[in-house]
Amino acid sequence: MNRRKSLKTLRKAGVFAAAMASALACTACSANSKEEEHTGAEDSLSLENALAIAESEDAADKMPTRSELYEEAMQFYNENNALAANPDAECNQGKEALIDFVRSFLDDKAFRASRINLPAGVKFEGDVLKPYTLRVLQPDSTDFFASWNYVGRDSASFLSGWLNSEVLEELTLVRHSPDDKWRLVDYFGGM
Numbered sequence: 001m002n003r004r005k006s007l008k009t010l011r012k013a014g015v016f017a018a019a020m021a022s023a024l025a026c027t028a029c030s031a032n033s034k035e036e037e038h039t040g041a042e043d044s045l046s047l048e049n050a051l052a053i054a055e056s057e058d059a060a061d062k063m064p065t066r067s068e069l070y071e072e073a074m075q076f077y078n079e080n081n082a083l084a085a086n087p088d089a090e091c092n093q094g095k096e097a098l099i100d101f102v103r104s105f106l107d108d109k110a111f112r113a114s115r116i117n118l119p120a121g122v123k124f125e126g127d128v129l130k131p132y133t134l135r136v137l138q139p140d141s142t143d144f145f146a147s148w149n150y151v152g153r154d155s156a157s158f159l160s161g162w163l164n165s166e167v168l169e170e171l172t173l174v175r176h177s178p179d180d181k182w183r184l185v186d187y188f189g190g191m
Contacts, residue, residue, distance in 0.1 A: 073163055074139070077147035081136050090153035094178025098156060101173070101182035102134050116184045124171075124187040132160040134171065139163055153178065166190060 064072070083089050084098055091098040104111045112126045132146040137160070139145040146160035155174045161167040172186035 069164055070139075070143075077145065077149070080148035080151050083151045084148045084156065089151070090178075091151050091156060093153075094175075094180075096175070096181045098151070098173070098182060105184075106134055115182065118184065118187055122187055124184065124189070130160075130169065133169065134158055144168075154180075156182075161190070 084091060084102075086092065087097070087099070089098075092100075101115070105115060106112075106129065109126070116124055116126060118124060132144075135146055136148070137144070137146040143163040143165070144161070145163060147158070148156060149159045149170070150157040154177060155172070157170060157172050159167050159170040161169070167188065168190045170186075170188040171184055173182050174185045175182045
C-alpha cells in the first residue's frame with residue numbers, strides 16, 4: 001500500500017472513529033441525564049457524515065485525471081474520424097459515400113443548398129462555412145477540436161467545440177438507406 005493510500009485510510013478511520021466516539025458520548029451523556037430526552041438523531045447524523053466523507057474520498061480517488069479524460073476522448077474521436085475516412089466503412093458504401101458527400105458539401109454551394117433538409121426554425125448559414133465545419137481538427141492549445149462524434153451506416157454526427165466543455169457546432173447527417181443520398185437534417189450552432 002502506498003503512503004498516500006495509507007494516509008487516506010487512516011484519515012477515513014479517524015473520521016469514522018471520531019463520529020463513533022461522538023455518538024457514544026452523546027448516548028452515554030443522555031443515559032446519565034434523566035432530564036434530557038435523547039432521540040438518537042445526533043448519533044445517526046454523525047455516523048452518516050462520517051460515511052459520506054469516506055464515500056466522497058473514495059469517489060475522488062476513482063475520478064479520472066484530466067489527461068486520462070483527454071486521452072479517452074481523443075481515442076473515441078480518432079476512431080470515428082478513421083471510420084468516416086475509411087472507403088470500406090458502411091457509411092461509404094452504396095449510392096453515395098459519406099466522404100464524397102462531405103467533399104461536395106464543402107466545395108459546392110448549389111450542392112450544399114440542395115442537401116439541407118432542416119426542421120422548421122433551425123437555421124444553417126450555408127453560404128459561408130466556418131473553418132471547422134465538417135473539417136477534422138485535432139485539439140489546439142485551448143482544447144478546441146472538430147471531429148466525427150458518431151458514424152453509422154446511414155447516420156453521422158460531426159461536432160466542434162472544446163474538449164469536456166461546450167459544443168460550438170453540431171451537424172447531423174442522415175440517409176434513409178445505402179441507396180439514398182446523404183442530407184443535413186439537424187444543426188446546432190452554439191455561437
